[in-house]
Amino acid sequence: xxxxxxxxxxxxxxxxxxxxxxxxxxxxxxxxxxxxxxxxxxxxxxxxxxxxxxxxxxxxxxxxxxxxxxxxxxxxxxxxxxxxxxxxxxxxxxxxxxxxxxxxxxxxxxxxxxxxxxxxxxxxxxxxxxxxxxxxxxxxxxxxxxxxxxxxxxxxxxxxxxxxxxxxxxxxxxxxxxxxxxxxxxxxxxxxxxxxxxxxxxxxxxxxxxxxxxxxxxxxxxxxxxxxxxxxxxxxxxxxxxxxxxxxxxxxxxxxxxxxxxxxxxxxxxxxxxxxxxxxxxxxxxxxxxxxxxxxxxxxxxxxxxxxxxxxxxxxxxxxxxxxxxxxxxxxxxxxxxxxxxxxxxxxxxxxxxxxxxxxxxxxxxxxxxxxxxxxxxxxxxxxxxxxxxxxxxxxxxxxxxxxxxxxxxxxxxxxxxxxxxxxxxxxxxxxxxxxxxxxxxxxxxxxxxxxxxxxxxxxxxxxxxxxxxxxxxxxxxxxxxxxxxxxxxxxxxxxxxxxxxxxxxxxxxxxxxxxxxxxxxxxxxxxxxxxxxxxxxxxxxxxxxxxxxx
Ligand SMILES: Nc1nc2c(ncn2[C@@H]2O[C@H](COP(=O)(O)OP(=O)(O)OP(=O)(O)O)[C@@H](O)[C@H]2O)c(=O)[nH]1
Ligand SMILES: [Mg+2]
Numbered sequence: 001x002x003x004x005x006x007x008x009x010x011x012x013x014x015x016x017x018x019x020x021x022x023x024x025x026x027x028x029x030x031x032x033x034x035x036x037x038x039x040x041x042x043x044x045x046x047x048x049x050x051x052x053x054x055x056x057x058x059x060x061x062x063x064x065x066x067x068x069x070x071x072x073x074x075x076x077x078x079x080x081x082x083x084x085x086x087x088x089x090x091x092x093x094x095x096x097x098x099x100x101x102x103x104x105x106x107x108x109x110x111x112x113x114x115x116x117x118x119x120x121x122x123x124x125x126x127x128x129x130x131x132x133x134x135x136x137x138x139x140x141x142x143x144x145x146x147x148x149x150x151x152x153x154x155x156x157x158x159x160x161x162x163x164x165x166x167x168x169x170x171x172x173x174x175x176x177x178x179x180x181x182x183x184x185x186x187x188x189x190x191x192x193x194x195x196x197x198x199x200x201x202x203x204x205x206x207x208x209x210x211x212x213x214x215x216x217x218x219x220x221x222x223x224x225x226x227x228x229x230x231x232x233x234x235x236x237x238x239x240x241x242x243x244x245x246x247x248x249x250x251x252x253x254x255x256x257x258x259x260x261x262x263x264x265x266x267x268x269x270x271x272x273x274x275x276x277x278x279x280x281x282x283x284x285x286x287x288x289x290x291x292x293x294x295x296x297x298x299x300x301x302x303x304x305x306x307x308x309x310x311x312x313x314x315x316x317x318x319x320x321x322x323x324x325x326x327x328x329x330x331x332x333x334x335x336x337x338x339x340x341x342x343x344x345x346x347x348x349x350x351x352x353x354x355x356x357x358x359x360x361x362x363x364x365x366x367x368x369x370x371x372x373x374x375x376x377x378x379x380x381x382x383x384x385x386x387x388x389x390x391x392x393x394x395x396x397x398x399x400x401x402x403x404x405x406x407x408x409x410x411x412x413x414x415x416x417x418x419x420x421x422x423x424x425x426x427x428x429x430x431x432x433x434x435x436x437x438x439x440x441x442x443x444x445x446x447x448x449x450x451x452x453x454x455x456x457x458x459x460x461x462x463x464x465x466x467x468x469x470x471x472x473x474x475x476x477x478x479x480x481x482x483x484x485x486x487x488x489x490x491x492x493x494x495x496x497x498x499x500x501x502x503x504x505x506x507x508x509x510x511x512x513x514x515x516x517x518x519x520x521x522x523x524x525x526x527x528x529x530x531x532x533x534x535x536x537x538x539x540x541x542x543x544x545x546x547x548x549x550x551x
Pocket of ligand 2 (some may be wrong): 115340341342353354361381382
């Protein structure tokens with residue numbers, strides 16, 4: 001059985017869907033290079049898989065490699081678990097067969113209960129345990145460890161995992177070998193054995209060495225992963241339902257690229273079994289295999305990068321052509337779950353999926369907003385941001401959010417009712433600073449005001465600040481003020497023109513009304529004299545008429 005490529009999956013009963021999507025294979029993925037090239041997605045799958053098929057370089061199948069985690073070959077973490085009580089297999093007391101049957105039945109029942117519907121598919125809910133580190137000297141205004149773990153729990157839930165426990169440790173700096181200290185590793189090992197945990201998720205990105213050491217010491221059946229792998233996995237799962245638009249296609253392929261780049265230095269685990277099977281006679285066999293895999297993966301990364309670059313170029317050309325009528329574009333950006341899609345829906349009736357979970361939007365939607373005064377702007381929803389966004393994903397965002405760099409205005413939507421609203425705003429600013437959009441004017445929207453305890457006080461605070469509006473996207477409060485503020489900000493980014501438009505150019509007049517802000521019109525013998533704020537590109541179009549007006 002070949003399982004889906006997600007970094008978190010393990011072998012699943014074939015009758016059910018896995019929590020991760022196997023869809024990229026369906027997309028016209030540039031990775032299937034030649035018939036004898038291993039699909040990198042299969043490759044990434046098997047890196048963290050146990051007991052699945054492994055494709056050897058000549059495409060022969062090696063069945064069910066068993067990784068014997070107790071074997072002391074490379075001893076990266078010596079002696080950590082001396083003395084740790086184990087809750088399993090040490091109890092040698094004979095139990096009656098009835099008890100065994102009862103226990104088996106209970107296990108089966110609890111296993112049945114763990115099949116859940118996610119994204120319209122039945123998935124098996126793995127038990128997960130979360131681990132974080134609180135660094136001494138962490139700034140007081142950053143996300144606290146507990147809050148960050150809570151968010152990690154939401155991410156795990158979104159990915160279809162069942163969080164059964166968590167733990168964190170205060171450290172001056174993370175342990176380079178195991179991220180947390182050896183005593184804590186022992187404590188966690190004992191906890192997860194008691195809880196029957198299948199996956200341990202760390203709240204920061206682990207180095208390949210840390211990942212290996214932790215997997216080794218926590219035991220062969222426990223999968224270890226980090227926030228980055230989890231986020232990449234969520235995006236991959238979403239792909240199952242979002243492959244309609246080019247933007248989603250791009251994002252998902254960038255995510256696949258990010259995933260491969262993440263896996264590349266971590267490609268070590270599967271091949272040690274080859275050496276073991278050969279009884280250590282063919283020393284270095286696993287090593288060679290890893291090198292072959294890495295080479296294949298590097299080639300595939302190169303091909304995918306080229307492919308993506310060509311799609312981006314094509315898209316840019318298309319955008320340049322498309323923008324002949326310069327309706328201003330306003331982009332909604334913000335932390336995931338802040339209410340961007342809900343705001344778009346309220347203003348345009350777009351019917352975009354808006355729900356109380358992280359990364360609901362993958363496929364940004366653009367809709368026209370028609371104001372009462374006849375003015376229009378295009379409103380674009382975008383993928384939400386999150387703290388500790390992996391750099392590889394920032395690159396994916398940069399590529400897929402190119403449109404926002406061409407917006408006339410960025411609207412930063414904030415869930416002001418969230419206890420960490422301030423920290424979320426900082427996290428969004430941090431991502432934006434990496435997206436080269438600093439020159440675009442901004443407006444901040446404090447959303448979900450229906451949920452705050454003292455809305456009057458907050459409203460006064462918003463009024464004292466510049467460029468902040470106060471809305472409830474859910475019940476529509478403040479939306480008129482929002483539209484007015486957008487208009488005002490758009491006006492700031494436009495240029496003032498006075499032009500004499502000949503009578504035979506009536507269509508130009510209506511475009512000025514549509515995309516600009518007309519202050520005055522006068523009808524003269526030689527045409528219509530119009531005074532308005534218009535987008536810069538449009539002002540250039542009007543240049544000959546502006547001359548006319550002056551002469
Ligand atoms: N009470 C309240 N809930 C809101 C408001 N705006 C949005 N929500 C809820 O917040 C949740 C998230 O809303 P979305 O619009 O999906 O958030 P988003 O920013 O698009 O999220 P991502 O797509 O994940 O980035 C949904 O359950 C909405 O119903 C609001 O003004 N008040
Ligand atoms: Mg959304």
